Amino acid sequence: MSDPTxxxxxxxxxxxxxxVVRKLHEHGLEYRSRFIEPMHSERDVVKRLSxxxxxxxxxxxxxxxxxxxxxxxxxxxxxxxxxRPQSERGEGGV
Amino acid sequence: MDLDFxxxxxxxxxxxxxxxKAPEFTRPLVNDEFWEDVAxxxxxxxxxxxxVLVFHAMDGAFPATYVWNEIRDRGWHEQATVxxxxxxxxxxxxxxxxxxxxxxxxxxxxDPANGVAEQYGIAMDLDGMTxxxxxxxxxxxxxxxRTIEYAWVGEEWPSFPDYDAVEAQL
Numbered sequence: 001m002s003d004p005t006x007x008x009x010x011x012x013x014x015x016x017x018x019x020v021v022r023k024l025h026e027h028g029l030e031y032r033s034r035f036i037e038p039m040h041s042e043r044d045v046v047k048r049l050s051x052x053x054x055x056x057x058x059x060x061x062x063x064x065x066x067x068x069x070x071x072x073x074x075x076x077x078x079x080x081x082x083x084r085p086q087s088e089r090g091e092g093g094v
Numbered sequence: 095m096d097l098d099f100x101x102x103x104x105x106x107x108x109x110x111x112x113x114x115k116a117p118e119f120t121r122p123l124v125n126d127e128f129w130e131d132v133a134x135x136x137x138x139x140x141x142x143x144x145x146v147l148v149f150h151a152m153d154g155a156f157p158a159t160y161v162w163n164e165i166r167d168r169g170w171h172e173q174a175t176v177x178x179x180x181x182x183x184x185x186x187x188x189x190x191x192x193x194x195x196x197x198x199x200x201x202x203x204x205d206p207a208n209g210v211a212e213q214y215g216i217a218m219d220l221d222g223m224t225x226x227x228x229x230x231x232x233x234x235x236x237x238x239x240r241t242i243e244y245a246w247v248g249e250e251w252p253s254f255p256d257y258d259a260v261e262a263q264l
Contacts, residue, residue, distance in 0.1 A: 032130060033131070034130045035122070035128055036127065044127060
C-alpha cells in the first residue's frame, strides 16, 4: 500500500467530516482515514496537530498544511486541487 | 486448567503452519488515539522485532481480560510488536486498551465480521449467541515478511496460550 499524502482525522457519522470526504472524492484525491473518539476530552491527537479538538481535520503533506473546520477545508481543497489541471498544481495559491 | 470434567473440545484447526506465510489482511488497527486501516504486511515490514498476533475472545469476556493482563505483565512489547484481534468494535478496543492499561504499547485489530479468522481457518460459532462467530484463541509470531515462526491455536474452549513458548520466540 502506498501512503497517501493527505490524512483525514474524522469521527464516524460526522456530517462535517462526510462533507470533506465528498470533496476528496470529487477531486479523486487519495487519503488516509484516522478515526477518533467521540469524547471531546480524549481527542488529544487532533489537538496536538491543529490546536483544536474539532474534526474534521486534515494534514496535507503535499503542501505542509494542517487545517480544521469543514468549510475551510473544502475551500482549501477546491483552491489547491480544483479546476486547475494537475500539471499546474503546487504553483502557489490563487 | 485442572477441572474434573471435560471442557468443550474444538478439534484440530486447519490453520497456517510454522514456515508458511501468514494470510494477508487489512483491518482497522486501534491505538490509544485513533484507528486506521493497517495491512498486516505493513505492520510486519515496519516492526523492529517479530510481530505477535494474538486472536482473542471478544472484549469484555474473561479470556480477553486474562490474556491481556498476562501479556502486559510479561512485557512482550519490549522485544516485539504486539497486536490483538477480536470481533469487537474499535470503540470497545479503546476501552480494553485503557482498562488493561496497555495503551501506547499495544494495538488491537477490529474484525466484527470475523473474516480474518476464516482466512486463518480458526473461526468458531458461539453457542447460544446466534449469528455470532469469533476466532479461536490463537497466537502467531511473524517475521518481517509474514513468515510464521510460531503458531498456536486452541483446541479447547476456553484455552490459553503457552506464554512461555511464545516468549521463547521473542
